[in-house]
Amino acid sequence: MSRAEASSRAEASSRAQASARAEETRRANPLWTLGLFRSELLTTFRRWRTLALLGVLAAVPVLVGVAVKIETGDGSTAGGPGGGGPAFISQITNNGLFLVFTALAATLPFFLPMAVGVVAGDALAGEANAGTLRYLLVAPAGRSRLLLTKYATVLAFCLAATLVVAVSALAVGALLFPLGDLTTISGTRIGFGEGLVRALLIALVVAASLTGVAALGLFVSTLTNSGIAAMATTVGLLTTVQILDQIPQLSALHPYFFSHYWLSFADLMREPVHWEGLTRNLGLQALYAAVFGSAAWARFTTKDITA
Amino acid sequence: MAPYASDDMTTAGEAGEPRAGRRRAARYAVPVTVMGVAAATIGLVPALADSGDPDLPEITAAQLIEKIAQSDVERLSGTVKITTDLGLPDLGGLQDGFAPGAPERGEGGSSADPSTRLTELASGTHTLRVAADGPDRQKVSLLEDAAEYSLIHNGKDVWGYDSRSNEVYHATVDDSGEDRGQQPPATPKDFAEEALKAVDDTTSVTVDGTAQVAGRDAYRLVVKPRQSDSTVGAISIAVDHRTGMPLKFTLTPASGGAAVVDVGFTRVSFDRPAASTFDFTPPKGAKVTEDGELDRDRGHSGKPGNPPKSEEDLAKGLDGLTVLGEGWNSVAVLDTGGPGLPAADAGGDLGGFLGSFGDRVEGGFGTGTVFSTRLVNALVTEDGKVYVGAVTEEALVKAADRGK
Structure with a gap:
């Protein structure tokens, strides 16, 4: 964290202090929480690191789109005859909207959760590392509320990151490929408007798929005072789980890995929608959020804050 | 206590060390409790959902079979889960190696060709969606x-659409019944019909209580071979009490263990599916393969590469084939006329790989190699005869001795 950031942090907390003093009698004012949330949001999204992450995410659909355009320039189909590559890639040339699905399918396994892991891991450990955590705790918001605000900020980043990928993919898809009615993976046709609605739903489901990693990252972030260590641990855990998810001998454990049902978002493109995997995915994410969220709370509200 | 106090600042001031420790333990109990509750829910919900077997009026086995035969469900939609565990490694297309009459898959074919795709059902667990509205x-x-x-x-029109590769297969049919007959069985009904074909005096058929399948009350029909040589332990068919449609089909081997074939609806509705379900126009840019092109590619052996699911199919599909024995103990004999182990030659690398699975046996017929699965055993003799049946290895050798 930069010096300027630290000073802005101190400024924010002194401002918070002032406003808190003014409202001493109304300690639980919800607006104050919103104020804290807004200040957190601004701090997070103004960071160069966050912007760079979002930039990388926005670049992925551009790369995929350009690659498909070049590969299919001679009339061949993308993904080869066997239909390899990320999901939906063979459809992109016929309908740019499919680039949204392909880009999400390509970024969900690694890029998106990595970005979320960086932001979540940094949330508390980064503050502790820069010595700004104590300033935040001087304000009478309490640790629980600070933790909740931090989690809300990370969730906002999940949504923002997913939307950045989706919007960038839609823009690239519209520029490079035709748009129009699309064929669902069940073979039925839906209009472009409904396709857009489904794309939005898919983006929301993808964002929700990241809530488990976000909670895990936040918990790791409460364990250490080093932001780098927390980020590395979160991303390391993510990679480990993804590898374990590929080992067939561990299939009994697979349903409990947070990443196991991630690609179920594609079930929204079936007609009728197949809800089984989707509900399992969302249930699992809620479980991870509950377990690691409460673990983070248990840790954060009882630990000694020395930095 | 921390210099910068936590939430409950008022208590923190006077709290001593042991008290803080207790409070910490109490807080950590929250995630542990959440995890415990979740684990209990995951464990208990299926048990609670299993609300016991429904009460249905008594019915005899003959009446139930009649009910299945009279079942005229024309409209339905649902989800079918199919699990097959033949005890083989998951190698798609393995059946082709066993049946030398089947065409090679892959080259020249389309990934949307039904005969190359539905054979995937022969191993592993798959989820199918079925919908029907009339014939x-x-x-x-x-x-x-x-x-x-x-x-x-x-x-x-018959359309095959593979969304992964965006390939389309198209065929036209004059007689819809004929085409359907060519497809491998996929729904519990298809399997049940195959099983009930085999019902004769070598079979015991009983009604074994009731069950609930896909939220519907059903009778459970149990079909068991009387002959001891069969590798089939029992076939259990859950029959919907109202429509008479088979909802679940389970084949357990005589050797015990998990079911070899388990096909059942996880969700079923007898309402008319939306008309748009059956509408299909090839998406823009999709590669469309017409049925005729495939036949030309295949040349003479234009028979679809279905796995032979029953003795009848096998008999129809392959030339030079005779059936020894009767009922559940029937053994199909295929004289390839070639040298021994034709399956190994035909399958190339896969065949050689298969050879390492086989056991050498000797008997009155000479020597041969037995390939065993949990249900079907096959004996390939050195003079190029293949004995296949859902019978034990000894019965296979005996049949070979008799057939000599």
Whole structure:
């Protein structure tokens, strides 16, 4: 964290202090929480690191789109005859909207959760590392509320990151490929408007798929005072789980890995929608959020804050 | 206590060390409790959902079989889970190695060709979606990760659509019944019909209580071979009490263990599916393969590469084939006329790989190699005869001795 950031942090907390003093009698004012949330949001999204992450995410659909355009320039189909590559890639040339699905399918396994892991891991450990955590705790918001605000900020980043990928993919898809009615993976046709609605739903489901990693990252972030260590641990855990998810001998454990049902978002493109995997995915994410969220709370509200 | 106090600042001031420790333990109990509750829910919900076997009026086995035969469900939609565990490693297309009459898959074919796709059902667990509206409109979809293979029959057209590769297969049919007969069985009904064909005096058929399948009350029909040589332990068919449609089919081997074939609806509705379900127009840019092109590619052996699911199919599909024995103990004999182990030659590398699975046996017929699965055993003799049947290895050798 930069010096300027630290000073802005101190400024924010002194401002918070002032406003808190003014409202001493109304300690639980919800607006104050919103104020804290807004200040957190601004701090997070103004960071160069966050912007760079979002930039990388926005670049992925551009790369995929350009690659498909070049590969299919001679009339061949993308993904080869066997239909390899990320999901939906063979459809992109016929309908740019499919680039949204392909880009999400390509970024969900690694890029998106990595970005979320960086932001979540940094949330508390980064503050502790820069010595700004104590300033935040001087304000009478309490640790629980600070933790909740931090989690809300990370969730906002999940949504923002997913939307950045989706919007960038839609823009690239519209520029490079035709748009129009699309064929669902069940073979039925839906209009472009409904396709857009489904794309939005898919983006929301993808964002929700990241809530488990976000909670895990936040918990790791409460364990250490080093932001780098927390980020590395979160991303390391993510990679480990993804590898374990590929080992067939561990299939009994697979349903409990947070990443196991991630690609179920594609079930929204079936007609009728197949809800089984989707509900399992969302249930699992809620479980991870509950377990690691409460673990983070248990840790954060009882630990000694020395930095 | 921390210099910068936590939430409950008022208590923190006077709290001593042991008290803080207790409070910490109490807080850590929250995530542990959440995890425990979740684990208990995951464990208990299926048990609670299993609300016991429904009460249905008594019915005899003969009446139940009659009920299945009279079942005229024309409209339905649902989800079918199919699990096959033959005890083989998951190698798609393995059946082709066993049946030398079947065409090679892959080259020149389309990934949307039904005969190359539905054979995938022969191993592993798959989820299918089925919908039907009368004899002219049916749809079967094989759900894959982020992709789907759909086979749509609407009037004269049969479409196969592979969304992963965006390839389309198209055929036209004059007689819808004939085409359907060529498809491998996919729904519990198909399997049940195959099983009930085999019902004769070598079979015991009983009604074994009731069950609930896909939220519907059903009778459980149990079909058991009387002959001891069969590798089939029992076949259990859950029959919907109202429509008479088989909802679940389970084949357990005589050797015990998990079911070899387990096909059942996880969700079923007897309402008319939306008409748009059966509409299909090839998406822009999709590669469309017409049925005739495939036949030309295949040359002479234009027979679809279905796995032989019953003795009848096998007898129809392959020339030079005789059946020894009767009922559940029947053994199909195929004289390849070639040298020994034709399956190994035909399958190339796969065949050589298979050879390492086989056991050498000797008997009155000479020597041969036995390939065992949990259900079907095959004996390939050195003089090029293949004995296949759902019978034990000894019965196979005996049949070979007799057939000599």
